[in-house]
Amino acid sequence: MAIITRFAPSPTGRLHVGNLRQAIHNWLFARRHGGQFWLRIDDTDAARSREEYVDAIHADLAWLGLTPDGVERQSARLARYQTLFDQLVASGHIYPCYESAEELDIRRKILLSRSLPPVYERTSLHLSADEHAAKQAAGIAPHWRFKLNHDAPILWTDAVRGEQRFDPRLLSDPVVRRADGSWLYLLPSVIDDADMRVSHVIRGEDHVSNTASQLQMFAAIGAPTPNFAHTALLTGAEGKLSKRLGALGCDEFRAAGIEPESLIAKLARLGTADPVEPLIDRAPLIASFDFGRFGRAPARFDMGELETLNARIVHQLDFAHVAPRLPQGMDAAAWQAIRPNVAHVAEAADWWAVVEGAVAADMVDADDKIFCAQAAQVAAQIIWGEDPWHALTDALKASSGRKGRALFLPLRRALTGRDHGPDMAALLPLIGQARAVERLEAAAAR
Ligand code: GLU
Numbered sequence: 001m002a003i004i005t006r007f008a009p010s011p012t013g014r015l016h017v018g019n020l021r022q023a024i025h026n027w028l029f030a031r032r033h034g035g036q037f038w039l040r041i042d043d044t045d046a047a048r049s050r051e052e053y054v055d056a057i058h059a060d061l062a063w064l065g066l067t068p069d070g071v072e073r074q075s076a077r078l079a080r081y082q083t084l085f086d087q088l089v090a091s092g093h094i095y096p097c098y099e100s101a102e103e104l105d106i107r108r109k110i111l112l113s114r115s116l117p118p119v120y121e122r123t124s125l126h127l128s129a130d131e132h133a134a135k136q137a138a139g140i141a142p143h144w145r146f147k148l149n150h151d152a153p154i155l156w157t158d159a160v161r162g163e164q165r166f167d168p169r170l171l172s173d174p175v176v177r178r179a180d181g182s183w184l185y186l187l188p189s190v191i192d193d194a195d196m197r198v199s200h201v202i203r204g205e206d207h208v209s210n211t212a213s214q215l216q217m218f219a220a221i222g223a224p225t226p227n228f229a230h231t232a233l234l235t236g237a238e239g240k241l242s243k244r245l246g247a248l249g250c251d252e253f254r255a256a257g258i259e260p261e262s263l264i265a266k267l268a269r270l271g272t273a274d275p276v277e278p279l280i281d282r283a284p285l286i287a288s289f290d291f292g293r294f295g296r297a298p299a300r301f302d303m304g305e306l307e308t309l310n311a312r313i314v315h316q317l318d319f320a321h322v323a324p325r326l327p328q329g330m331d332a333a334a335w336q337a338i339r340p341n342v343a344h345v346a347e348a349a350d351w352w353a354v355v356e357g358a359v360a361a362d363m364v365d366a367d368d369k370i371f372c373a374q375a376a377q378v379a380a381q382i383i384w385g386e387d388p389w390h391a392l393t394d395a396l397k398a399s400s401g402r403k404g405r406a407l408f409l410p411l412r413r414a415l416t417g418r419d420h421g422p423d424m425a426a427l428l429p430l431i432g433q434a435r436a437v438e439r440l441e442a443a444a445a446r
Contacts, residue, residue, distance in 0.1 A: 003035025004199050007061075007068075008189065010042040011053035014249045015060050017301060018204065018234050021267040025231065026202045027066040028268055028289040031282075035199070039068035040192060043075045044183040060250040064260045072196060074188050080195070081188050084221055085177065089144070093220040094176060096142030097124035098135045120145070120172035141180070145173040146187065146217060154212045159229035159291035161205070166212040174213045190214050194223035205230040229291045232271055237302040245301060256303075257344025259317070262310040271299030278312035311343035327352045337426030351422060355430045359417030361442040368410035369444050371400060375411060376440035384433040389425040414443035 005026040009019055030037035039061065043049035061068065088094040099107075108118040125147065127135070135142070154166040176187040193201060201211070208230050218225045236245050253263055261280045268285040269276045272293040279285055317339070319332040326335060327349045338351040364372055375396055382391045393411070397403055412424055415436060421427065428436060 003033040005030045006038040006040045008040040012048040016246050017248045024267045031286045032289045036069040038070045041073045143179045144177040146176050160294045190217040200227045202229045232298050234301045235298045262313045341422045361446045363413035364443040373444035380437045389428040
């Protein structure tokens with residue numbers, strides 16, 4: 001079977017971390033099985049869909065490096081939906097309804113008060129031809145429901161959730177089209193999945209009950225049913241579905257200095273039995289991607305954990321990968337030296353300022369001033385080769401008798417204006433002899 005997945009966002013807002021995770025799952029599964037990953041823009045809701053969000057979806061996928069093998073748009077397929085809709089009306093699978101939202105709400109409440117399932121009672125299905133005519137004469141435009149087959153139990157084996165069974169009698173016939181002619185998501189999605197020959201519908205478990213009715217729609221249009229994988233949803237660190245997660249998207253991650261590699265490594269494995277690892281290479285993430293490894297419990301998304309993972313990813317990034325984001329003049333050696341000390345690429349600029357710019361001389365203790373004067377002299381005299389730090393500290397060890405912290409800390413403070421930082425052996429060649437001597441003299445003279 002040809003493997004085809006699709007990521008099907010509605011362009012009614014920015015993608016949030018839950019959507020991004022779905023995109024990543026669809027991409028990984030397609031790559032794992034040598035299949036295709038499609039992007040489908042679900043923009044049947046003309047009032048709420050916006051072109052800027054379509055652009056943002058493309059930009060977000062590009063930032064993550066999830067290149068779709070093809071793109072579909074529902075707004076370009078309305079004629080196709082109409083054709084199948086007409087057929088389904090003719091075959092009795094879709095029927096017109098006239099109840100107002102208020103009427104439906106009252107019926108639901110009555111059923112609930114009698115401890116009955118709040119299911120649509122098919123009142124409109126049973127109207128006579130005269131009653132239909134009367135509704136139409138009264139100018140009431142119908143909305144349309146898909147008639148579930150009550151005699152066909154709904155069963156499927158979900159790749160994550162296992163055996164799923166729904167009694168169609170306990171489901172309301174879903175509304176597929178509004179009175180103004182606009183489409184709800186359910187039927188167009190089925191028509192698209194059939195036409196696009198989607199083999200695996202991979203989405204969040206909030207769609208499980210949609211799947212139940214969509215399975216009957218596939219049957220009604222004579223299409224084979226795809227496989228389904230419904231993953232447990234994400235929760236915030238506080239253990240419940242949070243608004244914060246819904247507002248967390250690529251822009252926020254990028255602004256926080258999170259690398260796309262970190263997000264992929266995290267979201268590929270979150271909620272699975274496999275450990276989240278700082279993997280830059282996608283090959284092992286693809287190779288290990290398996291719905292059998294997914295748990296049923298909601299997966300906790302923790303920004304702090306993502307930050308930790310991100311730092312470990314940043315420590316592995318090549319110069320070429322980050323070069324466009326580094327300050328002018330910072331070269332591969334500088335990135336190599338500084339990389340272990342930054343959690344975000346942008347912080348490299350702070351350390352580059354330490355290499356190039358002015359440093360505070362007053363970090364050095366008064367007791368260390370004479371030592372710094374001595375160090376300035378040694379620094380001016382040693383042969384400044386490949387490894388000036390060891391040349392400098394070896395000479396000073398011998399002449400001052402200092403060792404360990406007493407030897408190294410005053411030098412670090414005088415040379416960088418800080419207590420901590422990148423390995424001095426890597427940093428000192430970047431600082432260079434002239435600046436080093438100047439800084440040691442400044443510390444001695446403070
Ligand atoms: N547009 C739907 C959504 O964003 C697609 C769901 C699906 O994957 O079928 O929820």
